[in-house]
Amino acid sequence: MISAGNDKALAGAPAPGRIAQRALLPCPLTPVASTIMQRFFNNAGPIKPEMHYHLPRLQRLDWEEVQQLIREQRYFVLHAPRQTGKTSTLLAMMQALNGCGDHACAYANIEGAQAARGDETQGIPAACEAMVDAIARDTHHPDLLAWYRSNKPETQPQHLLTRLLTQWAATATQPTVLLLDEVDALVGDTLISLLRQIRAGYAQRPESFPQSIVLCGVRDVRDYRLEQEGAQVITGGSAFNIKAESLRMGNFTEAETRALWLQHTEATGQVFDEAIFPDLWEDSRGQPWLVNALGYEVTWKNRAARDRSQPIGLIDYQAARERLIQSRATHLDQLSDKLKESRVRQVVQALLVGEETGLRMPEDDLQYVTDLGLIERKPQLRISNRIYQEVLPRELTSVLQDTLVQQQSWYLNADHSLNMPKLLAAFQQFFREHSDSWSEGFDYKEAAPQLLMQAFLQRIINGGGRLTREYGLGRKRTDLLIEWPLDPEQGMYGPLQRVVIELKLLRGKLDAVIQTGLAQTLDYCRRVGADEAHLVIFNRNPKVSWNKKIWHKPASLEGFSIGVWGA
Structure with a gap:
C-alpha cells in the first residue's frame, strides 16, 4: 500500500510509463458525483x-402471520415469481428477527448447489457450505464453521445437512431460524436429500434442530420437479410433508x-x-x-x-x-425461455388464440404458470400484464421478424398515413405463401395465424409507430391497435392514425362469424378511439383452397365502415 507521502513523491517524480500518467487524470465520476x-x-x-426507492420490505407479506408461524415452530414455504422481491424480503426478515434478540436467524442462498444437478455427493456439501458460511456471518457463530470443517470429511452427504443443523441448534444461545433461498433451483437426488434431511430433524426442534425453516423459491414445494435420469418423475411435496403453510408474495x-x-x-x-x-x-x-x-x-x-x-x-x-x-432484459428473457416448456405452452397458446385449443390444461399446469408470474387467474384467466402481452408474441416470432424484408414506404400514402388496404392485401399474400412452411415444427401451431399477423405488422411498425395487443381466454378474438404518427418530425408527440385490426378464427358459419366480429370490432374501436377498422378471419380448414380463403369485402355497422378480410 502507498502512503499519502509516497503519493506526493510519485506525483513529483518522472512518470514511469502510462500508470503514473493515468494517476494524474481527473476522476471521470467527479462531474456527476x-x-x-x-x-x-x-x-x-x-x-x-x-x-x-423502495416500499417497506416487510409490508410485502403478512409479517404478523410469519412471526406466528415461527413462534409455533413451523416449517413453511415462501414463493413468488422471479424478481418480485423475495430475497429483499428474506433479508429484512433476518434483520428483524436478529434485531429483536429472541432468535438466531441466518439467510442462505443455495443456488450454487444447482451445478451438481442430481449428484447429492456434490450438491449437499455445496448447499451446506452456503449454509454454514451464512450462519457464521449472520449469527456470529464462527465455532460452527470450525466444527463443520473438522466433521465434514467423515460424514456422508445423506447425513451432512442434518448434522450441521443439529450442531447449530444445540450450540446457539437462542432458538434458530433458517431462511433458504433458491431451493427450487436444485433438482433430483440433491433436492430429495435436502428435503428429507430437513424432515429427518424436524421432530428434534427447537433444542436440537432449527425452530423454523423457510424454503423460498419461484414455485411451491408441491411443484418441485425431481429429475431422475433426465425424466421428471415426482414432486417435492412427497419429500417434505411437514410444510405448514405456503405463502405467496404478490405484486x-x-x-x-x-x-x-x-x-x-x-x-x-x-x-x-x-x-x-x-x-x-x-x-x-x-x-x-x-x-x-x-x-x-x-x-x-x-x-x-x-x-x-x-x-x-x-x-x-x-x-x-x-x-x-x-x-430483452434478463427478466424478460427468463420469461421467454419458459415458453419452450410444454406445461407453459398449453396455457399461453390458449390465451393467444382467445379460446380453448383442445389441449388439456391441468390444474397443476395452470398453477405452475401462475407461480411463474405469466398469468393471472382472477377475475379471469389472462396474461399478467400488457408488457408480457407484448413480449411473448414478439419472442415467439423474433426469428421471423428478423428475416422479413418489408419497407414502410411501400405502405405509406402521400400524407404519411398507412395504406391499410395495401398492407393487409400484402399480408394475405404473405400468409398464403409462408403460413404452412413457417408453422412446420412450430410449437404454437394453434396460434400461428395470430402470431404471423403480429410479426408482419411489428416489422412494419418498428421504429415508427406502436402496436398494442389485447387477448385472453374466452374472448374468441385478438384485438390489435396500430398507432401511427402522421407527422414524422413530431413522431408520437404529434397527430396519430389509429387503426383497429380484429383477428378471428373461422368457427361455424362465415356470416355468423362476420356479424359477431363486426360488433366486437366496433366495440373495440369505440374504446380506443380508432378512426379505421378491419376484421381478419382465418380459415384453418386444409380442405379449402387458398383461392377461396383469400377475399376482401367492405362492411359497415351503425354507420362505421369496417374492411373484412379472409386469410
Missing part, C-alpha cells in the same frame, strides 16, 4: 434502502406502484404527468421488476430526463416502455 448519491429505481438484485398494488414512483418526485422534484399512472398500472400490474425497470428507463436511460427540472410526459413513458421491451 452528486447524482450518484441520489436514490434510484432498482432493476437488479436485492433492495439497498439507502440507495433505492405491488396500484397505490403502492404509484407511491414508489412518487418517491422520485419527492427526492428530486421531477414531476410525472398524471396520465402515466393508469398506463403504468396496466403495463405492469404491479410486477415489482417491471415497475422499477420502467422507472429507471424513464428517469435515467432517457438522458433528457436527467435534467430534473424537466417534467416526464406520457410520450416519454411510452418511449421508455418500448425501449424496455426491445432491450
